Amino acid sequence: MQLVLQNLVNGILSGGILALVALGFSLVYGIMNIINLAHGAFLMLGAYITWQLWSTFGLDPILAVPIAFVVLFAFGYGIQRGVINRVVRAPVLATFLLTFALSLLIETTALFVWTGDTRGVQTAYTGANFTLLGVTVPWAKLLTLVVALAITGILYLWLHRSRLGRAIRATSMDVGAAQMVGVRVAHVYGITYALGAGLAAAAGALLTLSYPLTPTMGDPFLIKGFVVCVLGGLGSVEGALVGGLVYGIVSSFATQFDVTIAGQHLSGTGLQDVLALVVLLVVLIVRPTGLVGRATA
Amino acid sequence: MLRIENVGMRFGGLWALKDVSFEVERGTILGLIGPNGSGKTTMMNVISGVYKPSEGEVQYAGRRIADVPTHDVCHLGIARTFQVVKPFANLTVRENVGVGAMYGRLGAKRSARDAFARTDELLEFVGLARVAGRPASDLTIPDRKRLEVAKALALDPEILLLDEVMAGLNASEVDEALHLLRTVNERGVTLIVVEHLMKAIMSISQRIVVLAEGKKIAEGLPQDVTSSPAVIEAYLGARYVKRQAAERERKAAAPPAEPPA
Amino acid sequence: MVAVPKPRRGAITGKRWVFLVSLGLMAGLLFVPAGHSDYLNLTFRNILMYAAMSYGWNLIGGYTGYISFGNVAFFGIGAYCSAVLSKAGVDNLFADVGLALIVNALFAVAVGLPILRLRGHYFGIATLGVALGLTDLASNLDFLGGSGGASIKQIGEAHFTTYYYAMWAVTLACMIATFFIARSKLGYAFVAIRENEEAAQVLGISPTRYKVTAWAIGAMMGGAAGAVFGAANGFIDPPTAFAVDNNVFPIAMAILGGMGTASGPFIGALLLSGANELLQQHFLKLHALFFGGIIVLMILFLPRGLMYLVGLRGGMRRWLSDLAVFRV
Ligand SMILES: Nc1ncnc2c1ncn2[C@@H]1O[C@H](COP(=O)(O)OP(=O)(O)OP(=O)(O)O)[C@@H](O)[C@H]1O
Ligand SMILES: [Mg+2]
Numbered sequence: 001m002q003l004v005l006q007n008l009v010n011g012i013l014s015g016g017i018l019a020l021v022a023l024g025f026s027l028v029y030g031i032m033n034i035i036n037l038a039h040g041a042f043l044m045l046g047a048y049i050t051w052q053l054w055s056t057f058g059l060d061p062i063l064a065v066p067i068a069f070v071v072l073f074a075f076g077y078g079i080q081r082g083v084i085n086r087v088v089r090a091p092v093l094a095t096f097l098l099t100f101a102l103s104l105l106i107e108t109t110a111l112f113v114w115t116g117d118t119r120g121v122q123t124a125y126t127g128a129n130f131t132l133l134g135v136t137v138p139w140a141k142l143l144t145l146v147v148a149l150a151i152t153g154i155l156y157l158w159l160h161r162s163r164l165g166r167a168i169r170a171t172s173m174d175v176g177a178a179q180m181v182g183v184r185v186a187h188v189y190g191i192t193y194a195l196g197a198g199l200a201a202a203a204g205a206l207l208t209l210s211y212p213l214t215p216t217m218g219d220p221f222l223i224k225g226f227v228v229c230v231l232g233g234l235g236s237v238e239g240a241l242v243g244g245l246v247y248g249i250v251s252s253f254a255t256q257f258d259v260t261i262a263g264q265h266l267s268g269t270g271l272q273d274v275l276a277l278v279v280l281l282v283v284l285i286v287r288p289t290g291l292v293g294r295a296t297a
Numbered sequence: 298m299l300r301i302e303n304v305g306m307r308f309g310g311l312w313a314l315k316d317v318s319f320e321v322e323r324g325t326i327l328g329l330i331g332p333n334g335s336g337k338t339t340m341m342n343v344i345s346g347v348y349k350p351s352e353g354e355v356q357y358a359g360r361r362i363a364d365v366p367t368h369d370v371c372h373l374g375i376a377r378t379f380q381v382v383k384p385f386a387n388l389t390v391r392e393n394v395g396v397g398a399m400y401g402r403l404g405a406k407r408s409a410r411d412a413f414a415r416t417d418e419l420l421e422f423v424g425l426a427r428v429a430g431r432p433a434s435d436l437t438i439p440d441r442k443r444l445e446v447a448k449a450l451a452l453d454p455e456i457l458l459l460d461e462v463m464a465g466l467n468a469s470e471v472d473e474a475l476h477l478l479r480t481v482n483e484r485g486v487t488l489i490v491v492e493h494l495m496k497a498i499m500s501i502s503q504r505i506v507v508l509a510e511g512k513k514i515a516e517g518l519p520q521d522v523t524s525s526p527a528v529i530e531a532y533l534g535a536r537y538v539k540r541q542a543a544e545r546e547r548k549a550a551a552p553p554a555e556p557p558a
Numbered sequence: 559m560v561a562v563p564k565p566r567r568g569a570i571t572g573k574r575w576v577f578l579v580s581l582g583l584m585a586g587l588l589f590v591p592a593g594h595s596d597y598l599n600l601t602f603r604n605i606l607m608y609a610a611m612s613y614g615w616n617l618i619g620g621y622t623g624y625i626s627f628g629n630v631a632f633f634g635i636g637a638y639c640s641a642v643l644s645k646a647g648v649d650n651l652f653a654d655v656g657l658a659l660i661v662n663a664l665f666a667v668a669v670g671l672p673i674l675r676l677r678g679h680y681f682g683i684a685t686l687g688v689a690l691g692l693t694d695l696a697s698n699l700d701f702l703g704g705s706g707g708a709s710i711k712q713i714g715e716a717h718f719t720t721y722y723y724a725m726w727a728v729t730l731a732c733m734i735a736t737f738f739i740a741r742s743k744l745g746y747a748f749v750a751i752r753e754n755e756e757a758a759q760v761l762g763i764s765p766t767r768y769k770v771t772a773w774a775i776g777a778m779m780g781g782a783a784g785a786v787f788g789a790a791n792g793f794i795d796p797p798t799a800f801a802v803d804n805n806v807f808p809i810a811m812a813i814l815g816g817m818g819t820a821s822g823p824f825i826g827a828l829l830l831s832g833a834n835e836l837l838q839q840h841f842l843k844l845h846a847l848f849f850g851g852i853i854v855l856m857i858l859f860l861p862r863g864l865m866y867l868v869g870l871r872g873g874m875r876r877w878l879s880d881l882a883v884f885r886v
């Protein structure tokens with residue numbers, strides 16, 4: 001029972017940040033049909049900005065979250081307006097390769113600026129835990145979860161309440177119609193991509209609390225974000241949240257899996273990602289619109 | 298040879314077809330008519346196995362079409378055209394038709410070379426030989442319709458379903474098309490023709506089935522069907538409403554012809 | 559007057575003369591080992607390897623129109639086939655390639671049957687999932703060496719030359735197979751599915767059957783390249799076998815050289831992979847920057863590939879207006 005509870009809590013704690021990682025990815029996909037392979041690179045940039053602020057000025061990573069967000073927001077807007085918008089209507093392959101190349105450029109540059117050495121951030125609460133009902137909760141992860149959920153909530157409200165947010169949603173439903181009623185599609189696309197990049201950076205900033213930094217640290221998160229999006233249903237905030245939590249919980253319980261077949265040892269810790277990808281395939285085949293998506297496809 | 302028994306087809310809450318039955322005799326030409334949205338194309342889709350009917354069944358040569366995979370329906374001898382044409386845009390006209398000859402009813406026995414030989418005959422027959430080497434995306438609307446027919450003929454069908462292949466043709470082209478279809482029929486191919494052009498359908502069909510709002514409202518010889526009150530109502534009713542709507546729209550859009558004195 | 563376009567010939571294999579030039583270049587590549595340079599052999603072997611992988615992708619992505627983002631899976635499986643055989647004491651390139659062909663064909667059919675039912679992006683995502691899943695799986699299977707990798711015994715004295723010829727033969731086989739498949743009934747089934755799956759179905763083509771066929775033949779191509787690579791490299795681990803680059807570059811090459819043509823992958827590989835090798839030689843650290851830059855420029859200015867440019871009538875103005883279609 002204790003074990004079950006602990007795994008559940010671990011799952012929720014890591015699921016929250018995964019949801020945040022997935023959120024920006026999902027937004028970009030849902031609104032522009034872009035499979036943004038640079039998402040992991042943006043996350044990594046957010047993490048390094050946070051690290052830089054911490055090591056130079058001693059700024060707490062939580063306080064660096066908005067800064068990382070703003071910097072990558074601007075960067076993302078520039079990339080979309082300057083580069084991606086030029087081929088956004090080409091077949092999906094074009095943006096797929098383009099964003100891959102962008103991530104190659106960003107990661108190589110990061111390798112120059114910050115070298116390949118593994119970096120980390122130390123705060124007063126790094127490594128500190130508290131125990132509740134026999135369940136151990138690391139402060140850093142709890143803080144991460146709270147901030148991630150807060151950001152998700154703010155985004156949800158903004159998308160539904162603000163003028164620009166509504167324009168974005170309208171554009172995702174019908175570009176032609178949105179254009180007709182005066183939405184500036186190029187700008188909306190810019191903002192969407194900027195949001196995607198900013199959210200990735202925010203996630204990266206939060207991740208510095210519990211993960212080591214390398215220039216390729218974003219790659220596994222890109223993949224996880226991807227799986228989470230598909231699980232929840234591509235393109236929706238609720239989907240990213242549900243997908244993130246499901247993914248977190250499933251992979252947390254997967255760590256308990258441990259068998260030896262014909263001398264081949266299979267441990268859940270190593271196979272969590274395989275399991276996640278198997279789940280991904282099953283969901284795709286059985287219910288391609290995701291767990292909370294509308295079954296319209 | 299083809300039996301449609303109590304076929305119903307539902308899309309969400311809408312019955313596009315409801316309890317429709319009729320039969321088609323070998324070697325005949327059946328006209329299928331009805332106002333817009335009456336379910337003609339849906340019927341074509343059910344017969345050609347593209348949709349599985351929600352109710353009832355279609356029987357052909359003793360087989361239930363619903364049990365046959367869509368890609369095998371043409372191997373039974375049923376071919377169809379698409380009202381919204383579906384050319385292979387990046388292939389040439391010859392290649393478009395060639396694919397049908399390769400994979401249709403007699404396709405298994407043909408090499409690619411034989412298939413193209415058959416294709417060349419067909420292109421000549423339907424009058425597309427002059428554009429054989431063009432990509433299908435270059436074709437004019439009438440040629441696209443011809444291409445649909447040629448592709449279907451390439452399947453060596455016993456029965457051919459034609460969904461508005463004469464729409465958009467001018468009067469002389471319609472005559473040519475009618476002549477072509479008669480020739481096809483004389484060579485032993487049964488035809489089901491969906492068409493809005495009354496004159497064309499009356500002249501070519503031996504029997505006519507009329508659909509309205511998914512239901513069969515009349516069936517019989519062409520002259521009998523047109524005098525049936527139910528048909529007149531369905532058609533005139535629909536036309537009348539349409540004309541009224543058009544009238545209203547015109548009035549709303551255009552300023553009054555004469556300024557009030 | 560309406561301009562009458564010239565009737566096109568060989569639309570399905572690409573331009574005839576381009577294919578002949580490609581064959582000529584392939585013949586020329588036979589003489590690379592005459593340079594007696596391990597470096598040259600390695601460089602050109604890499605180019606050929608990418609070409610073979612690109613051919614594998616081209617059958618499903620270019621001809622059948624199902625955009626796969628996971629073809630590196632087949633390359634990786636092929637490489638691991640060599641490792642498994644080497645561990646079992648069999649060090650023979652024919653055996654390596656043979657096993658890779660069989661395993662990949664079986665794997666492709668097993669995986670293809672469910673995922674080729676998916677369309678569009680969903681198919682792409684699923685294929686990416688397969689490739690990523692295999693990477694993690696390979697890291698966890700002890701008999702494949704786990705994340706530490708496995709070594710493969712090198713054969714022969716002049717092994718650079720041997721492996722070079724092996725890769726050359728694999729690539730030539732891919733090129734010729736593509737040419738003949740494309741012109742055969744099979745090729746027309748693939749292309750018909752790409753152009754309009756529903757119309758193809760009504761013409762008697764079973765989409766599942768032919769999609770799986772295209773996918774499996776492509777898998778065998780990638781697998782053969784992987785098997786030779788594994789043997790030539792002498793060592794294989796998950797990041798090498800399932801490298802992201804190896805997933806993406808072959809796609810870029812097919813686009814540049816011409817998707818759905820019999821020479822496109824070769825031409826694309828020659829140019830892109832050639833550029834990559836050159837850059838790597840001259841700018842060891844910066845080469846990824848240059849290479850990324852090249853792909854960005856290619857997508858921005860040549861999203862339809864090189865052959866588009868060759869066939870372009872109407873100059874710069876037409877080019878720009880064709881590009882403008884893609885922007886918002
Ligand atoms: N795939 C579908 N999904 C939902 N509704 C459909 C579908 N296909 C047809 N319908 C509906 O079924 C009804 C019959 O359509 P159908 O296309 O069969 O009419 P039709 O007689 O061919 O009309 P037309 O003369 O305009 O071609 C229409 O109301 C249409 O909107
Ligand atoms: Mg219709």
